[in-house]
């Protein structure tokens with residue numbers, strides 16, 4: 298079984314980014330600049346945001362971490378976004394999700410300028426993607442496409458099943474696979490007889506958010522399995538995914554491990570999207 302090593306693909310792509318970032322600096326006299334907004338103290342989000350900031354630095358992208366208290370009002374968050382939209386030194390804006398319950402994700406996606414939307418979540422950028430003329434695509438599904446591309450895994454004409462219909466992963470994933478000429482079925486928590494679908498699929502992307510949901514008997518021999526799940530199992534215990542990885546070794550033809558599969562690719566794609574939007578804003582692409 299081919300191990301789809303997201304850490305390795307990330308390294309390769311981040312190395313390829315460095316000279317492009319340097320070229321951007323040479324042309325514009327400044328670094329590409331990403332602002333990450335975190336509202337509240339969610340521990341997982343704090344880790345993700347820290348990793349995003351660190352990864353920016355490593356490729357030469359300037360990053361700013363803008364922290365707002367859990368008690369921030371929608372009006373306060375709106376104002377922060379409006380200011381970042383107007384700030385000519387900012388190329389990318391990311392508001393870390395999930396937001397505290399009293400704040401509206403929809404409102405955020407209405408407000409962020411499409412030109413600075415590194416997540417690809419605003420309605421304008423999603424509309425471009427949907428219509429087949431993408432500006433950027435959401436980071437996790439785009440990162441998965443980059444893994445498939447790196448390992449030259451054929452997608453055109455294949456049967457692909459995506460499990461999970463979130464705006465962040467499942468829905469855009471189904472769309473990107475469709476654009477790559479796969480025949481795609483989007484399954485979710487209300488799908489009846491899930492195995493009927495997964496067992497027919499050449500490529501399965503599992504973003505169900507349920508620890509160890511699927512195992513060997515759910516997949517066709519030789520399937521390509523992409524596991525987006527990430528679950529802690531307690532202090533000092535290893536992270537696990539939505540797939541029982543030990544069961545599919547030797548059964549799948551290729552699979553992503555957890556950790557070290559999809560995770561690193563999300564941030565790598567964020568870096569790529571940030572540089573792209575910075576270049577676009579400066580008329581360099």
Ligand code: GUN
Nearest residue numbers: 391392393394395416436
């Ligand atoms: N929370 C989990 N994944 C993501 C992501 O890709 N972008 C944002 N903004 N928040 C997230």
